[in-house]
Amino acid sequence: MIHQPFHSVRPSGRSFQNQVVIITGASSGIGEELAYQLAVQQARLVLASPETEKLEAVASRCRERGGEALAVPADVSDRHQCQQLIQQTIVTYGCIDTLINNAGITMYSTVEEIEDIHLLEHLMQINYLGSAYCTYYALPFLKQTGGRVAAVASVAALNGVPTRSGYVASKHAMMGFFDSLRIELMNSGVSVTVLFPDIVATGMHSHVIGADGQPHDISHTVNYQKAMTTQVCVAQMLRAIASRRRQLMMSNRAQFGRWVKLLIPALTDRIAKRAVTATAAQNQELKKQCLA
Numbered sequence: 001m002i003h004q005p006f007h008s009v010r011p012s013g014r015s016f017q018n019q020v021v022i023i024t025g026a027s028s029g030i031g032e033e034l035a036y037q038l039a040v041q042q043a044r045l046v047l048a049s050p051e052t053e054k055l056e057a058v059a060s061r062c063r064e065r066g067g068e069a070l071a072v073p074a075d076v077s078d079r080h081q082c083q084q085l086i087q088q089t090i091v092t093y094g095c096i097d098t099l100i101n102n103a104g105i106t107m108y109s110t111v112e113e114i115e116d117i118h119l120l121e122h123l124m125q126i127n128y129l130g131s132a133y134c135t136y137y138a139l140p141f142l143k144q145t146g147g148r149v150a151a152v153a154s155v156a157a158l159n160g161v162p163t164r165s166g167y168v169a170s171k172h173a174m175m176g177f178f179d180s181l182r183i184e185l186m187n188s189g190v191s192v193t194v195l196f197p198d199i200v201a202t203g204m205h206s207h208v209i210g211a212d213g214q215p216h217d218i219s220h221t222v223n224y225q226k227a228m229t230t231q232v233c234v235a236q237m238l239r240a241i242a243s244r245r246r247q248l249m250m251s252n253r254a255q256f257g258r259w260v261k262l263l264i265p266a267l268t269d270r271i272a273k274r275a276v277t278a279t280a281a282q283n284q285e286l287k288k289q290c291l292a
């Protein structure tokens, strides 16, 4: 059963037609689907992520769907590459209407078990600093167009989650950065939308960074029965960005968890612990049954 969306799933019409939109992390998952839904609206896209081949394939599928698409290989943890991404956009299209900071990675380890502490820096560099760098370099151009900035945060920006400490910290940092920026940009014409997806059925959990700093597949520990599809997730995100909403909570858990945390904070800790351990145990059991 697919998790029922908390908000309406109406598509965002043609809000992005002819608009120049940069998407980071566009080679797979949410970023890839953002590219396709925007291409259908005939947006002029700039797609960024580290691997040229994957990006070119997405760019070509965007052109088939009616959009323009420029693939710019870029690792957002490197601020020079973020600057080049923005420069290349301006050279090609002359302006920026929307920047969607979506690139991200996650982790799976308790703090105690981390073998290579660089893991924490790595998460911050991609998830938080990558978004901050791209936004910083794009800002003068976004002010010229009265554009939009969006940040794909997570429900993990709202609460602690065991085994995801570095990821959670990076998403809290993102939220703080974009909430501050929104105030600075009041009356500038530039909107800032922070998005809080819950579990989305992408391949993200098949390459999480483990205690040893290497990618691991932990998709068997994730309860995809409660996951939102990428199509529904992206349709909701685009509507929120188009209508310049300040934020979008994308599940009941995200929406109501905030109030529970205010009233009984220890309860949200227990719920988060139970969610992670119960899902892992259930899935391990399921895996054993399948292998038996």
Ligand SMILES: NC(=O)c1ccc[n+]([C@@H]2O[C@H](COP(=O)([O-])OP(=O)(O)OC[C@H]3O[C@@H](n4cnc5c(N)ncnc54)[C@H](OP(=O)(O)O)[C@@H]3O)[C@@H](O)[C@H]2O)c1
Residues within 6 Å of the ligand: 024, 025, 026, 027, 028, 029, 030, 031, 048, 049, 050, 051, 054, 074, 075, 076, 077, 102, 103, 104, 105, 126, 130, 152, 153, 154, 155, 196, 197, 198, 199, 200, 201, 202, 203, 204, 205
């Ligand atoms: N899936 C979920 O359940 C979920 C829930 C809440 C929030 N989110 C957030 O949604 C965003 C997208 O996640 P997803 O589920 O779509 O994951 P995904 O399928 O793994 O996609 C992540 C994207 O980020 C790119 N990326 C990774 N490192 C990068 C770097 N250093 N520079 C530039 N791009 C980089 C990846 O490129 P490569 O493929 O080339 O590495 C890929 O295009 C993330 O910010 C994530 O935290 C996801």
